[in-house]
Amino acid sequence: MDKFTTLTGIAAPMPLINVDTDMIIPKQFLKTIKRSGLGVNLFDEMRYDDDGKEIPDFVLNKAQYRDAEILVAGDNFGCGSSREHAPWAIKDFGIRCVIAPSFADIFYNNCFKNGILPIALPQEQVDVLMKDAEKGSNARMMVDLEAQTVTSSDGEVFHFELDSFKKHCLMNGLDDIGLTMEKAASIDSFEAAAAQARPWV
Amino acid sequence: MSPKTLYDKIWDAHVAHEAEDGTCLLYIDRHLVHEVTSPQAFEGLRMAGRKVRAPEKTIAVPDHNVPTTAGREDPANMTEDSAIQVAALDKNAKDFGIHYYPVSDIRQGIVHIVGPEQGWTLPGMTVVCGDSHTATHGAFGALAHGIGTSEVEHVLATQTLIQKKSKNMKVEITGKLRPGVTAKDITLSVIGATGTAGGTGYVIEYCGEAIRDLSMEGRMTVCNMAIEGGARAGLIAPDEKTFEYCKDRPHAPKGAQWEAAMEWWKTLYSDDDADWDKVVTIKGEDIAPVVTWGTSPEDVLPITATVPAPTDFEGGKVGAAERSLDYMGLTPGTPLKEVEIDTVFIGSCTNGRIEDLRAAAAILKGKKIGVKRAMVVPGSGLVRAQAEEEGLADIFKEAGFEWRLAGCSMCLAMNPDQLQPGERCAATSNRNFEGRQGRGGRTHLMSPAMAAAAAITGRLTDVRELM
Numbered sequence: 285m286d287k288f289t290t291l292t293g294i295a296a297p298m299p300l301i302n303v304d305t306d307m308i309i310p311k312q313f314l315k316t317i318k319r320s321g322l323g324v325n326l327f328d329e330m331r332y333d334d335d336g337k338e339i340p341d342f343v344l345n346k347a348q349y350r351d352a353e354i355l356v357a358g359d360n361f362g363c364g365s366s367r368e369h370a371p372w373a374i375k376d377f378g379i380r381c382v383i384a385p386s387f388a389d390i391f392y393n394n395c396f397k398n399g400i401l402p403i404a405l406p407q408e409q410v411d412v413l414m415k416d417a418e419k420g421s422n423a424r425m426m427v428d429l430e431a432q433t434v435t436s437s438d439g440e441v442f443h444f445e446l447d448s449f450k451k452h453c454l455m456n457g458l459d460d461i462g463l464t465m466e467k468a469a470s471i472d473s474f475e476a477a478a479a480q481a482r483p484w485v
Numbered sequence: 486m487s488p489k490t491l492y493d494k495i496w497d498a499h500v501a502h503e504a505e506d507g508t509c510l511l512y513i514d515r516h517l518v519h520e521v522t523s524p525q526a527f528e529g530l531r532m533a534g535r536k537v538r539a540p541e542k543t544i545a546v547p548d549h550n551v552p553t554t555a556g557r558e559d560p561a562n563m564t565e566d567s568a569i570q571v572a573a574l575d576k577n578a579k580d581f582g583i584h585y586y587p588v589s590d591i592r593q594g595i596v597h598i599v600g601p602e603q604g605w606t607l608p609g610m611t612v613v614c615g616d617s618h619t620a621t622h623g624a625f626g627a628l629a630h631g632i633g634t635s636e637v638e639h640v641l642a643t644q645t646l647i648q649k650k651s652k653n654m655k656v657e658i659t660g661k662l663r664p665g666v667t668a669k670d671i672t673l674s675v676i677g678a679t680g681t682a683g684g685t686g687y688v689i690e691y692c693g694e695a696i697r698d699l700s701m702e703g704r705m706t707v708c709n710m711a712i713e714g715g716a717r718a719g720l721i722a723p724d725e726k727t728f729e730y731c732k733d734r735p736h737a738p739k740g741a742q743w744e745a746a747m748e749w750w751k752t753l754y755s756d757d758d759a760d761w762d763k764v765v766t767i768k769g770e771d772i773a774p775v776v777t778w779g780t781s782p783e784d785v786l787p788i789t790a791t792v793p794a795p796t797d798f799e800g801g802k803v804g805a806a807e808r809s810l811d812y813m814g815l816t817p818g819t820p821l822k823e824v825e826i827d828t829v830f831i832g833s834c835t836n837g838r839i840e841d842l843r844a845a846a847a848i849l850k851g852k853k854i855g856v857k858r859a860m861v862v863p864g865s866g867l868v869r870a871q872a873e874e875e876g877l878a879d880i881f882k883e884a885g886f887e888w889r890l891a892g893c894s895m896c897l898a899m900n901p902d903q904l905q906p907g908e909r910c911a912a913t914s915n916r917n918f919e920g921r922q923g924r925g926g927r928t929h930l931m932s933p934a935m936a937a938a939a940a941i942t943g944r945l946t947d948v949r950e951l952m
């Protein structure tokens with residue numbers, strides 16, 4: 285998995301609440317058996333019209349946000365299905381960090397498995413960053429995972445919280461499965477004891 | 486011993502390893518797999534030379550993008566990309582030696598309907614699936630999580646999930662439901678009250694008289710939509726109805742093992758003095774038959790209400806409501822009962838079980854549909870067979886419904902069953918997101934009885950007027 289340490293880049297504003305995974309990547313793109321190539325279809329139904337032409341008003345179609353690496357969004361981002369195609373599409377587009385007041389649980393977890401940092405901040409702070417993102421490509425935000433901070437283009441610093449294990453894995457690009465397999469002995473003994481206690485399972 | 490919730494008890498029985506920071510490896514008893522969220526996970530195993538750790542606890546079934554029309558066993562009758570995903574699941578099931586119900590098997594159906602039906606889902610278990618509606622299985626008092634594809638791969642390889650414990654939330658539905666009010670109305674009303682993020686960070690236990698009174702089918706409907714309330718899982722403590730449902734299912738324990746299982750299952754309830762981080766109480770009598778008007782499952786109103794205005798809301802919801810109303814083509818102040826529909830979809834893991842079909846058929850008996858298109862997609866081949874045996878299929882067909890084969894179908898429209906732009910659908914599924922049932926399609930969520938009523942009148946309808 286890709287490591288995440290620091291990121292300085294353009295932030296795209298998306299002041300919508302309840303952005304769901306059907307919006308992020310509509311189901312017709314779930315038929316792939318690969319993880320890559322979904323970036324062109326990120327936010328497909330908001331981004332393209334019925335003829336497949338770009339809708340100029342959509343934020344990621346605007347010249348100043350085409351290379352955005354950060355997304356600032358409203359409450360409950362990523363709600364809906366468990367599809368990991370959502371973070372795959374975000375990542376494939378080039379976005380490595382999403383900032384919102386809150387995230388849906390499964391989406392939040394899925395981000396970490398794909399080298400994306402979801403940052404939850406209080407609404408008032410997201411409001412400040414949203415304004416900052418609206419300034420366009422000259423305003424670059426800086427994210428520092430080690431320090432757990434986001435710095436706006438004006439130099440205002442916001443501290444965010446996250447789970448220490450998730451942080452550790454993301455900073456070091458660690459593969460969860462490899463880490464868990466190191467604990468195989470614990471799983472073996474649990475399994476043996478459970479087979480005694482609940483043989484019907 | 487300190488008092489525990491049902492969630493605490495199941496959790497404690499499945500922690501295989503706990504790190505200092507509280508990160509746990511939770512042992513998984515049942516892993517359900519479908520064709521859309523698993524190909525990349527199996528590919529990952531192959532690339533790393535890993536095996537499926539517990540193939541005997543892993544069950545696969547194609548459901549999301551299979552056609553629901555005759556002749557689907559022939560891949561030539563599927564779109565090419567769907568056929569590739571189904572073929573990949575066929576192959577992965579065989580290569581890795583996991584249980585499998587192919588499309589040609591009468592037991593095939595929506596993964597969350599097949600699991601309980603076959604007795605794979607049992608009280609006190611941990612159940613995961615690469616699908617958010619895994620919460621359905623919580624109706625048995627099983628801790629059931631939806632997971633992403635990387636986690637699917639993790640469970641395949643290690644039979645565990647990396648988890649931190651969630652908080653405990655109690656949702657109590659007291660008293661009795663009024664006539665015409667169903668499990669779907671309960672679960673939608675709870676989301677309407679708490680919002681789609683109200684359960685984020687929690688595992689919900691549903692309890693109270695109105696929940697106890699529900700059948701297992703109804704309880705599955707309630708837990709199914711826990712995820713729409715933001716919760717990772719929903720639970721209902723097992724009782725006699727649960728045990729009765731599980732008994733003699735193909736994969737349920739038998740004989741002495743059944744007795745041993747029962748002994749443990751009977752301890753699976755929240756202790757009286759257990760601690761709750763959040764409690765929501767709703768009176769059963771206060772719940773009305775409801776429909777959704779917007780593009781979030783929290784946009785719930787009684788059928789007797791009118792379309793709201795954006796100014797009825799606060800904060801980010803004002804803009805969201807504006808966008809929803811525009812997408813849905815609705816004008817504030819319109820009575821919901823005057824909203825005309827052209828399509829009806831009865832099915833999905835929320836409402837594709839036999840009881841749901843019975844409820845819809847009871848309304849439709851001897852009537853004709855007044856909409857352009859109506860379809861019933863049973864949740865499994867076995868539900869379909871039972872409905873045919875009970876004469877329900879004939880009622881649907883005579884009313885003008887299409888009688889389909891089992892699958893997810895128009896719940897997410899990955900197969901050919903889709904709404905056209907601007908079409909408006911009364912649906913018994915669980916998500917009314919923009920484009921969910923087809924690009925530009927408009928979805929109103931409701932119970933099977935309400936969907937049947939709408940099918941007859943051609944508009945959103947209060948089922949109580951037809952009872």
Ligand code: SF4
Nearest residue numbers: 618833834893896897
């Ligand atoms: S019926 Fe709908 S919600 Fe249920 S598993 Fe299938 S697609 Fe998901």
